[in-house]
Amino acid sequence: xxxxxxxxxxxxxxxxxxxxxxxxxxxxxxxxxxxxxxxxxxxxxxxxxxxxxxxxxxxxxxxxxxxxxxxxxxxxxxxxxxxxxxxxxxxxxxxxx
Numbered sequence: 001x002x003x004x005x006x007x008x009x010x011x012x013x014x015x016x017x018x019x020x021x022x023x024x025x026x027x028x029x030x031x032x033x034x035x036x037x038x039x040x041x042x043x044x045x046x047x048x049x050x051x052x053x054x055x056x057x058x059x060x061x062x063x064x065x066x067x068x069x070x071x072x073x074x075x076x077x078x079x080x081x082x083x084x085x086x087x088x089x090x091x092x093x094x095x096x097x
Contacts, residue, residue, distance in 0.1 A: 033058045040064035047072050059084035
């Protein structure tokens with residue numbers, strides 16, 4: 001039996017940072033695209049999780065990774081060649097110069 005995901009992100013933000021990171025890493029492997037998308041948008045998502053999500057099959061998730069301030073430069077450079085999210089990645093790279 002699968003559990004339905006209904007997590008209160010505000011509540012998670014009150015957890016210690018290390019625990020938040022572990023939760024975000026766990027949820028980044030969800031079968032549900034909308035959970036992975038929420039992880040890609042969360043402000044505390046660590047760089048290594050964003051790097052993993054940058055290869056997601058769903059372009060909306062990759063787009064959120066391309067827009068995230070914690071996404072590493074080398075991941076943005078890779079995403080700048082991704083037709084679905086190219087512009088967002090290039091914008092984020094420009095902001096960091």
